[in-house]
Amino acid sequence: xxxxxxxxxxxxxxxxxxxxxxxxxxxxxxxxxxxxxxxxxxxxxxxxxxxxxxxxxxxxxxxxxxxxxxxxxxxxxxxxxxxxxxxxxxxxxxxxxxxxxxxxxxxxxxxxxxxxxxxxxxxxxxxxxxxxxxxxxxxxxxxxxxxxxxxxxxxxxxxxxxxxxxxxxxxxxxxxxxxxxxxxxxxxxxxxxxxxxxxxxxxxxxxxxxxxxxxxxxxxxxxxxxxxxxxxxxxxxxxxxxxxxxxxxxxxxxxxxxxxxxxxxxxxxxx
Amino acid sequence: xxxxxxxxxxxxxxxxxxxxxxxxxxxxxxxxxxxxxxxxxxxxxxxxxxxxxxxxxxxxxxxxxxxxxxxxxxxxxxxxxxxxxxxxxxxxxxxxxxxxxxxxxxxxxxxxxxxxxxxxxxxxxxxxxxxxxxxxxxxxxxxxxxxxxxxxx
Numbered sequence: 001x002x003x004x005x006x007x008x009x010x011x012x013x014x015x016x017x018x019x020x021x022x023x024x025x026x027x028x029x030x031x032x033x034x035x036x037x038x039x040x041x042x043x044x045x046x047x048x049x050x051x052x053x054x055x056x057x058x059x060x061x062x063x064x065x066x067x068x069x070x071x072x073x074x075x076x077x078x079x080x081x082x083x084x085x086x087x088x089x090x091x092x093x094x095x096x097x098x099x100x101x102x103x104x105x106x107x108x109x110x111x112x113x114x115x116x117x118x119x120x121x122x123x124x125x126x127x128x129x130x131x132x133x134x135x136x137x138x139x140x141x142x143x144x145x146x147x148x149x150x151x152x153x154x155x156x157x158x159x160x161x162x163x164x165x166x167x168x169x170x171x172x173x174x175x176x177x178x179x180x181x182x183x184x185x186x187x188x189x190x191x192x193x194x195x196x197x198x199x200x201x202x203x204x205x206x207x208x209x210x211x212x213x214x215x216x217x218x219x220x221x222x223x224x225x226x227x228x229x230x231x232x233x234x235x236x237x238x239x240x241x242x243x244x245x246x247x248x249x250x251x252x253x254x255x256x257x258x259x260x261x262x263x264x265x266x267x268x269x270x271x
Numbered sequence: 272x273x274x275x276x277x278x279x280x281x282x283x284x285x286x287x288x289x290x291x292x293x294x295x296x297x298x299x300x301x302x303x304x305x306x307x308x309x310x311x312x313x314x315x316x317x318x319x320x321x322x323x324x325x326x327x328x329x330x331x332x333x334x335x336x337x338x339x340x341x342x343x344x345x346x347x348x349x350x351x352x353x354x355x356x357x358x359x360x361x362x363x364x365x366x367x368x369x370x371x372x373x374x375x376x377x378x379x380x381x382x383x384x385x386x387x388x389x390x391x392x393x394x395x396x397x398x399x400x401x402x403x404x405x406x407x408x409x410x411x412x413x414x415x416x417x418x419x420x421x422x423x424x
Contacts, residue, residue, distance in 0.1 A: 080419070082371070082372070082403050086372065087369050128364030128393070
């Protein structure tokens with residue numbers, strides 16, 4: 001079956017008359033915009049490597065279009081779900097931007113690129129309903145956590161092929177602990193070294209890399225902790241998988257900006 | 272009995288078996304249409320998920336023949352086409368969304384018709400359907416449609 005050319009002609013004719021078509025739009029009469037369940041746009045600072053990036057986490061009912069606008073109402077992201085995926089719709093959406101080192105993108109330029117203010121997240125549901133949430137971006141970055149592993153401070157060099165490799169060797173129960181983060185970053189963002197930052201959560205991520213059937217495998221233990229918890233014992237079942245580990249502790253403040261400190265450790269050889 | 276008619280009779284038995292084994296493919300409308308058109312002839316209709324084949328047995332006037340008939344539409348396409356004819360704009364939008372990327376001429380026809388819908392969301396969705404339809408790309412410039420996703424700001 002072919003498309004009836006009459007339809008095409010009718011379509012062309014009607015399009016030329018579109019400015020005159022009454023815009024009686026029962027859809028637009030509905031001002032109720034559906035909020036997203038989660039709508040966060042935030043910065044992540046890797047304090048160890050010295051890089052910054054912008055991330056977003058958005059979740060809600062199935063959508064086919066997603067946009068983010070900056071405080072000047074300029075569109076900075078436009079996602080259009082197409083074809084068969086459009087029929088299905090998307091729900092959760094997470095992205096991380098590139099994270100060039102400070103040599104390539106100094107923090108003041110990065111922060112100027114993404115000004116503080118209200119960022120608007122808009123979507124369209126599969127039924128054509130509008131979704132909208134707002135999120136505040138701030139330049140307040142939490143101070144970097146200062147973790148220890150069994151009391152040993154962070155290593156300065158975790159690459160065992162580089163000179164100065166100084167991963168601490170630990171034994172027994174492995175406990176990663178850190179002081180509560182109560183201030184903003186001393187040298188980055190705004191305000192700097194200010195009191196009164198409110199921590200939303202901490203996160204501990206421990207990673208071991210080893211081979212399975214000749215293929216590299218990364219095993220990850222990750223836990224999100226409430227602001228009152230500042231230590232975590234790593235389960236033995238996880239530690240049994242390797243003898244060298246990398247870990248990071250992240251502090252997230254209430255606007256979701258987060259700062260990470262990375263380090264590593266080795267387990268003492270039992271034999 | 273000729274070799275051809277033997278084959279046809281074998282096919283008839285297989286076809287009957289399939290009719291009993293696969294009632295889910297039944298298209299009553301098609302059966303009634305075939306019955307009313309060919310009730311004075313010997314025929315056999317075999318239906319499956321891909322469509323239907325009509326075997327017309329030889330008569331004094333004409334030799335036997337086989338005709339391929341368009342199959343019943345996939346359930347979701349049929350349901351979506353019903354939705355695009357709804358009085359409610361929201362349902363029309365949903366119907367068009369459910370037809371996104373579907374290689375069906377009726378989906379394209381529906382989108383072309385709804386390009387002038389009074390509701391903006393319906394018009395937008397109709398445009399996306401045309402942009403994503405395999406036969407729609409040829410019409411994009413003729414209709415003056417702009418793919419916003421490819422727009423360079």
